[in-house]
Amino acid sequence: MIRMNAKDFDVKIFEKFDKDWALLTAGDYNDRNTMTISWGFMGTLYGKSVVCVFVRPNRHTYNLMEKYDRFTLSFMDEKYRDAMTFMGRNSGASIDKYKESGLEPIYDTDSGVSYIKGARYVMKLKKLYAAPLKEEYFIDKSLLKFYKEDLSDLHKMYIAEITSLLVNEE
Numbered sequence: 484m485i486r487m488n489a490k491d492f493d494v495k496i497f498e499k500f501d502k503d504w505a506l507l508t509a510g511d512y513n514d515r516n517t518m519t520i521s522w523g524f525m526g527t528l529y530g531k532s533v534v535c536v537f538v539r540p541n542r543h544t545y546n547l548m549e550k551y552d553r554f555t556l557s558f559m560d561e562k563y564r565d566a567m568t569f570m571g572r573n574s575g576a577s578i579d580k581y582k583e584s585g586l587e588p589i590y591d592t593d594s595g596v597s598y599i600k601g602a603r604y605v606m607k608l609k610k611l612y613a614a615p616l617k618e619e620y621f622i623d624k625s626l627l628k629f630y631k632e633d634l635s636d637l638h639k640m641y642i643a644e645i646t647s648l649l650v651n652e653e
């Protein structure tokens with residue numbers, strides 16, 4: 484994989500999460516997990532290139548997001564859609580998702596986290612700011628319908644700096 488400048492990341496940003504999805508991987512070599520995400524955005528904050536993702540506390544990955552300051556996002560090609568769907572429908576709390584999905588984590592000694600083999604793009608990220616969404620802060624209360632009856636488990640927002648962006652040009 485080749486390292487590129489985040490400022491040259493020339494993709495359709497409103498489709499990158501929503502349509503293409505991403506695989507969020509957190510944890511260390513011995514205890515790591517990956518889940519699919521489709522909520523998120525990229526931009527600039529405090530002069531840094533950042534990504535913001537939203538992880539619900541009932542995800543197994545959430546515990547690893549809380550425990551470690553670094554995580555990765557792997558953006559995959561369309562041929563991985565089934566494996567990504569699997570990663571978004573099953574929990575690492577009860578199964579070995581890598582074994583079952585065929586996706587292979589690659590451990591990155593630099594950052595101490597893993598990313599997914601075959602990814603088109605990999606973002607290595609370092610948390611800058613994290614905060615749970617709170618019911619009282621919703622200006623448009625109709626959005627709370629996403630949580631149905633369970634308002635005790637609103638997503639947590641993580642803003643993270645892109646410390647490195649890798650591209651697979653194969």
Ligand SMILES: Cc1cc2nc3c(=O)[nH]c(=O)nc-3n(C[C@H](O)[C@H](O)[C@H](O)COP(=O)(O)O)c2cc1C
Nearest residue numbers: 518519520521522538539542543544571573574575
């Ligand atoms: C297309 C898709 C997008 C998803 N986006 C998110 C998201 O942005 N945030 C989130 O918390 N869960 C999201 N999920 C749900 C998690 O991926 C799912 O609950 C997963 O099983 C959690 O895995 P884990 O328990 O191993 O962490 C998404 C699922 C799918 C299929």
